[in-house]
Amino acid sequence: MTTTVNPVLRVAPAAPAEAAAHFRAGLAFHTDVSDVAAALGAGGDPGFVLVDSRSTEAWDQGHIPGALHLPTALVPEQAGQLLDRSVPVVAYCWGPGCNGAARAALALAELGYRVKEMLGGFEYWVREGLAFETWRGRERRAPDPLTAPVDAGDCGC
Numbered sequence: 001m002t003t004t005v006n007p008v009l010r011v012a013p014a015a016p017a018e019a020a021a022h023f024r025a026g027l028a029f030h031t032d033v034s035d036v037a038a039a040l041g042a043g044g045d046p047g048f049v050l051v052d053s054r055s056t057e058a059w060d061q062g063h064i065p066g067a068l069h070l071p072t073a074l075v076p077e078q079a080g081q082l083l084d085r086s087v088p089v090v091a092y093c094w095g096p097g098c099n100g101a102a103r104a105a106l107a108l109a110e111l112g113y114r115v116k117e118m119l120g121g122f123e124y125w126v127r128e129g130l131a132f133e134t135w136r137g138r139e140r141r142a143p144d145p146l147t148a149p150v151d152a153g154d155c156g157c
Contacts (some may be wrong), residue, residue, distance in 0.1 A: 030118075048089060050089075062133065072103050091116070129142055
């Protein structure tokens with residue numbers, strides 16, 4: 001009897017301890033839109049500073065309320081004036097197709113900041129139906145049912 005290995009199992013899954021270490025490490029480097037929104041919406045100090053690493057034009061097009069605008073290119077010269085090294089930073093950019101937040105997070109880490117990247121970026125913030133600010137004021141779009149539960153407070157994950 002011949003067994004064909006499918007593409008998923010062609011490379012065997014990692015041992016449970018290795019997988020746990022990998023995923024634990026990933027959570028040390030990343031957070032997501034839902035968790036950031038929950039932390040910001042809980043009231044009080046969330047314990048981190050949210051940094052929008054996009055250009056001024058992108059910021060003006062829309063940004064997360066309460067975020068600090070610090071374009072990636074300006075991190076080396078302005079981070080020390082704007083951020084406290086004792087407070088963790090969460091960086092975001094446009095979305096999954098953009099690695100601007102990873103570049104900003106790298107620049108911040110190299111300057112001695114504890115930093116996480118917000119997966120999904122501004123795109124998923126808007127797609128999940130969360131409020132954002134533009135030069136016109138606060139806006140909100142209906143949640144995209146492919147990215148957020150429409151009739152539930154959270155996705156349960």
